[in-house]
Amino acid sequence: MKKIINAIYVIAALFFVSSCVTPFEPEGYEQLENILVIEGDINLAGNTDIIVSRSLKLGDIAKRNYVKGANVWIESESGTKYYGYPIYSGQEVKYSTGSLYLDYNKRYKLCVVTPEGKRYDSELVKPLIPPPVSSVEFLTDTVKKEVTFYVNTADPANNTHYYKWSYVEEWEFTAHRYASFEYNPLTFKMDEIPYEKNKYYCWNSDKSKSILIHSTTHLSEDKVYRMPLVSMGPLDIRISLLYSIEVTQQALSKEAYLYWENLRKNSDQLGGIFSPQPSEMRGNIKCISDSTEVVLGYISAGFFRKKKFFASKSEIGLYWDDHSCDIIIPEKAFPIPIPWSTMHEDGYVVVSYNPTERESVWVLKECADCRTKGTKTKPLFWPTDHI
Amino acid sequence: MKKFTTIVIALLFAVSAFSQQPERFILKNAGLDTISVIVNSHFGLKMFYPRTRECDSLKFSLNTDYPGFLSEVGILLKREGYSASKTKGMFLVVKGNPLIASLPEGYFGKPENSDNKDNVNPLLINGESIARSENKIYKIGDPNLPKLTGRSIVSGYVKDLDTGEPLIGIAVFTDKGSTSAVTDAYGFYRIPLPKGEQSLNLKGYGMEDTKLMLDVYNDGTLDIVMKEKVYSLKGVVLSAENTQNLRSTQMGLEKVRIDRIKHIPAAFGEADVLKIVLTLPGVKTVGEASGGFNVRGGATDQNLILFNEGTIYNPTHLFGLFSAFNADIVNDIELYKSTIPARYGGRISSVLEINNRDGNSKKITGSAGIGLLTGKIHLEGPVIKDRTTFILGARTTYSDWILGILPESSGYKSGAASFHDVTAGISHKLNEKNTIYLHGYYSRDGFKFSMDTNFNYQNLNASIKWRSIINEHHNLVISSGYDHYNYRTNDVGNPVNAYSMNFSIKQGFVKANFNWLINEKHSVNYGLNTVFYHLSPGTLSPVGEESLVNKKILPTERGVESAIYLSDNWSLTDKLSLDLGIRYSLYSALGEKKYYTYYPGEPRSESTILDTITVAGGKLVKPELGPEFRFSARYAFSNDFSVKAGFNSMRQNIHMLSNTTAISPTDTWKLSDANIDPQRGWQAAFGMYGNILNRRIEVSLEGYYKEMSNYLDYKSGAIINMNEFIERDVVVTSGRAYGAELMFKKPLGKLNGWLAYTYSRTMLRQEGEDRNTLINKGDWYSASYDKPHDFKVVANYKFTQRFSISLNVDYSSGRPVTIPLSKYYYGNGYRLFYSERNAYRIPDYFRMDFSINIEPSHNLKLLTHSTITLGVYNLTGRKNAYSIYYDTQSGSKIQGYKLSIFGAPIPYITYNIKF
Known part of the structure; x- marks a missing residue:
């Protein structure tokens, strides 16, 4: 019924072709x-x-x-x-x-x-003791261009009826370009970056913000089928390489x-x-x-049941790497070459450098430094060997 | 029938209306037609003048006292080369020298406004039963009987000459001002006349004034046809309508004619029956484009909406964007917001009565129109000429294009929203005294949000009505019908949770209403109503093989609501009249029913069940019976000033279950039963009514105080749908409302419309044992529709008959809303702590709409007439707040947002064609 009401609201709003939303601060109250x-x-x-x-x-x-x-x-x-x-x-x-x-x-x-x-x-x-999580799964909707992760569970004893979930999600992602050099503004030189210190692989995590609850009282079995947890679109960085979701289930x-x-x-x-x-x-x-x-x-009081689930970019098959990471070679800039220091101050980082020809390739920082969108802290029990 | 009260009142109180004369006449550029009206109504003289082009173009300005009027007119005429003479009830104007005033009647042919040759010959059908000629003396009763003194009752129908449709609200009165009457919804009038020679005048909005000569011997019938006025009179117009408000004891009655509706600018240019109601004083809504309306502080479910006697539960299409009534079919709208006549019951706030037109009895005609979102067509005409007529109208939408222009990613591109409605009416005249009416109505709204989710609702009404004139003093209307409303939602997106939910309400009714004119002092209205309710509160069914949804059918609710009523319109003196009404109603839920009783004083829950009671089929569960009082009184200080007071009490046995601010299409209804008491309300009102500026403007000031009890509100966390034990989740709420409504109305003239200001408050209070669980701890709080200041203007200016402009202004205080006062981080997200209910107000509302109405062809001889309306809704483009919400998802600072719908000027164009 809630879904219907929401949909009614959306459709109603559609007819109001000139509807608009503006920030509003009510005045005159404490x-x-x-x-x-x-x-x-x-x-x-x-x-x-x-x-x-x-x-x-x-x-x-x-x-x-x-x-x-x-x-x-x-x-x-x-x-x-x-x-x-x-x-x-x-x-x-x-x-x-x-x-x-x-x-x-x-x-x-x-x-x-x-x-x-x-x-x-x-x-x-x-x-209250909830049943274990049966499974976590995802479905990709190619029409809406959306992937949704779901949780499934069931209580064969028909005893739980009211469920609440929360989750912690973690994901690994990369920068758009691998940077093998780094400009040192103190020495004005290019330093090579060892693989152990790469700015290419990063990780990030987040927690569920929505209130995820469900009741099965209207069903003939105490079964939760495809309770949606989180949805992501094709540009979402969380599904760009490897995504994990750990679901915590509790009975209410x-x-x-x-x-x-x-x-x-x-x-x-x-x-x-x-x-x-x-x-x-x-x-x-x-x-x-x-x-x-x-x-x-x-x-509330009780046990918490947990289940962790991994999904890779290729399994999900929705991610679309939409970046605008144009390269700049400052030495070849027209009409005069741009100094490295200016590039650095303008927010560019170097990705490659050929010392023999003294030619460097630069991109914007967010294209080559994954730390702009995450950290180098790798989660525990992470299945990849990236560092 | 519904105007019967008015007729009788008018009849008894018009005595003085035409006997007192104005002290001065001030005319500016008035034609002879205007002067003839004055001569007629103030001097009792029939004015004859040549219908020549020269004569029509004469314009006079004068300023004279009453006795000097005729001679002043004579002097002015003489200057133009005419001469005037007064003789034997006539005022004759001829070119050149005065005429010898002894010519036989009819010598001058059709005297008034006879710009059409056809009118010269008296039109007589069925012997003398239809009167048209103004130059003939109609004999009423048997002339062979010895002439007696005293009074006789003359009754009959007033109809349109061209279409044969009954004319409503036509004032029928004698020259000497001794009595008057007004035609009712069927065009029927009944007037007591002194025996002997009489002249009978007829006046009505948009119709040519008519005067008939009668020779009354005894009681009798006389049907009269009137002709539509093709051009408007200039100068002073003395209207009988202007005095209705003063004569009647009725308070808080708003009547709107459909032609008025068509000139009011509306969103998407759709002439809308319910939107016009919102322009009346004392009527509010929580937001534009929302379905419900609130009358004098009443809730949206406390309005009885009757369409051709049938009850409409959902009067809107597209979530309130359009009303469910086809404006081409509707004849008139009446909203009773204060003195509700005894014949109505079942809701505690107001009665909105909407009636079809009767079809054209002369020829087949129709109309068609297209707007931005809807198309409509209507057809009407005779089946058997002058006996059986039909009217049929249909509307549909082609609104899917709006969804089609959405981006694919919205998920609603494959959605569809559609509605249609069909209205049909047949009237069949069995004989002079008996008429049968059949009405049917069907409306359907369907929405498909995606492949998986859809929703639809239907209204269906059918009724039959028999109207009979028992004798000269007595008539009756008996009607019976069936009303149906249902909705269904389907959600099959998740195979395990796939469901379909149904709600339906069905009711059958029988109404018998009698009008009895006992004598000049007493007019009695009595009758009985019975409604049987059959309500299916909810059926939840699984859809598909995999669905685990338990089929759940809430037990059917049945109820019977019966009432007998009697009201007497009693005129003690010319100045003082009373309307005393009583309605004795019986309501009970009916078995078969099983219900629980609970420990008194304890919150109702599963743990406080005291007993289980089973009531056998057909037995009364908990009879509620008692009187409802409907009193009103009027005292006329003069023809142009009267005061009225009224008191009425009401009961309501059906409740809408909704915790949304506006009527939502998924709201359900619940009958009163052993655990849910009927709603009750009473209202006391006082009003002053006057005419100013030569009766061109009506002024009224009404004040009211109202109380309501047993209105349902909900506990926090209440489940409203599919809840078998709703009594455990409701909180009884009482309300009080008061206000004052000031209105200036100019019903006629080039500039017409009204201007209304209302100050009103509506407060609610929850009742219960544990104050901590109650909204606002059980103290009074503002209702969601409590908007203290309210200013409305509806104006239309006719430049010519073909071209007019309309303006609509709406200002009101912002509606109360509940806003967050504090934020906290809980369960990994920001949550909001809300203020007391409706503690804050959204900004004030202001809107101005403008439209231009053009009728390119206005020639009567043309086969089709088209009208084009160009308009702009929300001319100033003000971004009125529709709702306020807070975004808790993006950052730690919680930002409030204001949603404006129609936040820019919306132009529209509609094209209508009449054939």
Whole structure:
């Protein structure tokens, strides 16, 4: 039904041939900040990371306003506490429990005491065990020129019904041209680049941003078939060489599912007249001393099932290397040769150099230096031998 | 029938309307035709003058008091070489010397406006039952009976001479101003007349004024034909229509004639029945091109839309871009927004009644038109001359080209959007007293978004109506019909989840309505209505072999809604009249039905079920019965100023389930049952009405206060489709609305139209035990259509009969929206924390449209007449905000965006041809 509504909205908009979108800043109202946000689903088998932060104004460029110095623990229904210890990295902080193996027959809650001394408790939640991920696959739509990765799963016990996924994607890619030389602006000389230091192979990674949830309650079997995770077009660098997606699958309670579903609706482009009215739904965390205080977040507990999947450029068969990497030979420039230093300052890098003829080939930096779109940090367990 | 109230009111209160005379007459360049109107209506004299070219070109300007008018006219005429004389009810103008005033009637031939030779001979069909000649005395009743004193009732139909169509809203009144009446929707009038010699005047918008001489012996019938006015009068026009607003007790009634609609500029140039409703004061919409409308703070599902008696559940095509009614077929539109007559019920906000025309009873005619997106055709004519007529109209779209121009990558290139509608009507006159009407309507919208997804909806209505004149005092209309609305969505993109979903609502109705003119003081309207509802709230079915979708059929909902009603229009004095109406309604969901009861005071959920109750087939589930009151009163201080007050209460047993801002095509409906109470509402209103500037302009000021209860809203995370236990997800909401509407209306003349300003507020409040779970913690919040200031202008200026321009101005405060106040990073993405419901407003709305209407051929002798409309929608190109949204995908700074549809001037052209 959501798909239909979206499609209706799109079609309706089509008729409004002169429709246009302009940036808009509403005036005359107070933005809010400092609403407490608690994130961290309790992992029965492994580490649980808990992030405590406060909300920000819309125009703030920061990602999170981290709450440091909080006291965080997981508490079982019998009262056992498992503390989380702060791990700092720059301005960021998360509270990690370290590896835990919790009894899945017990219920758990997450407790946070902020530096101001206010305590926030989640409700006691029952751990849920999802079935393993059956498969991850992709389909290439040659008409729409789009590849979509899907996850499939099924619970033969017919017990799960509400699913949530997240993924970490990693990809290897190359620069358009292999640079075997490098201009040194200090010595004004061309240095040869050894293969170990190549600027040709790079990697990058990202996390799922969308809320990926699905319910099978209307089906006769507890089966998820081709739940779309991510789609990419032919110019997407992620599918230019080797792409990997690691899917994490978790089971949700009905209440948690409704919370995430509401959050998804609120995050989708709202404001159209066919869109539902946004509404705030309370999570399962409360301030002990003031039950009316708004706390954002919903705490679930359970196992996380993971599956990693690789797809190469040739398997996907969609990537189209559309680059405009014209070469410049500064020595042959008309009417006078361009000095190397000028080329360097103009954002060009050298790719090849013939010392005997003192002739060099230059391209724009993004054409020959993959670090403009990624890093040289190779992921663990990466199947290629590139460095 | 629907105008019956008006007739009777007019009849009882016109007594004074023509007895008081204006103090002065000021005329500028007035022709003899104008002067004859004044002589006629203010001096009770029939004016005869030569129909020569010279005479027609005479223009007079004068400024005189009432007694001096005739002599002043005489002096002016004398200067032009004419002489005037007054004798025995006549005012004679001849060239040269005064005439001896004892010539027999009819000596001068057809006296008024007889620019057509055909009119000279009296047109008499069926003996004397159709009156046309102004120079003949029609005898009503049996002349052999001894002449008695007292009154007789004369009734009959008023029809168009050329087309035979009934004429609606024609004022029928006597010279002496003792009584008057107005023809109803069937062109029927009924007027009590003193016995003896009488002259009867007929006036109506766009028709030649007619005067008939009667000799009344007893009760009788008289059908009258009138001729369409071909050119407009210059100078002062005294219109009987202008006084209707003052005479009737009816408040908050907006009538729009279809010719008005055709001159209003519209997007894509499509004359639109519903868009005109939006130009009336007190009517709002959440956004242009959205289907629903809100009347005086009511929700979109609280309007009863009746098309030829049938209920229309989805009145739009293409998501609200066009209305589902063919403007070529529609006769008139009436919107009741305040005093809703007792004969209507079932919705708490307003009644919008749309009626077909009757077909032309003389010859086959039709029209065709093309616009940017639609093509239409209509045909009408007699089947049996003067007895049976038909009218048939069809529209379709060729909008697929818009999808075709999209790039392939949009994924919608293979999409298709189409609609069509067909309207048909037959009327058959059994005899002088009985007429049968048949109506049919079908509309369908279909959308195909891709190979896998499609969606369609249908309206189907059929009805039969019998109208009978029981006797001189009594007539009845009985109608019965079937209404149907359904939609279906198919999504087969994912073989495992492939489904098809259906929703349908069917209803059968019987209505009987009686009008009884008891005497001059009392006119009674009574009758009964029954509607049977049969609603299939949802059927979800798997599609294809692989689909694992469970077939789920929500139990059918049935209900019966019956009401008896009685209203008396009672004129206590000339100045004071009352309309007292009561409607006693019974509603119940019907078995077979199984439902749950819940622990009182607890939120309804699976865990608070108290009991399961099963009701056997045909038994009442939970009868709701009670009275609804419809009162109104009028006090006329003078002919040109009156005040009115009204109170009405309403019930509504069917709810639209929707949590979108506007009507969405996938909204479903739900009948009240044991767990969902009927909606209720009441409204109190007060108004002042006056005529200014020689009755050329009508002014009205109406204020209202309204309350609504049991309106449905939804809990966060509510599931609206395919939810068998919707009572667990709804939150009962109550509302209150108040406002004032000021309107200036100039119905006639070269410049005509209206100007309206409205100030209004609509607030809603959720009711429930746990304040924390309620929208805005259970406090009042603005409804999505709460736009306090609203200013509308609709104007048309006729340069000539062939060429006119129209202007439409619409300004309103921005609608309330819910906006994000804060952002937070959660689940690997930016999420938004929203304000309280509708805490902010989008910028104010302003739009101006302009059109030029050209009718190149206006010769009556031509076989076809064409009209061309050129226009620009949103002339100023203002980028009105349609919606506001926030992009959470691109970066940490959350940017708001404003979407404007029609954000530039949109020119259009349409071509229509009449044959």
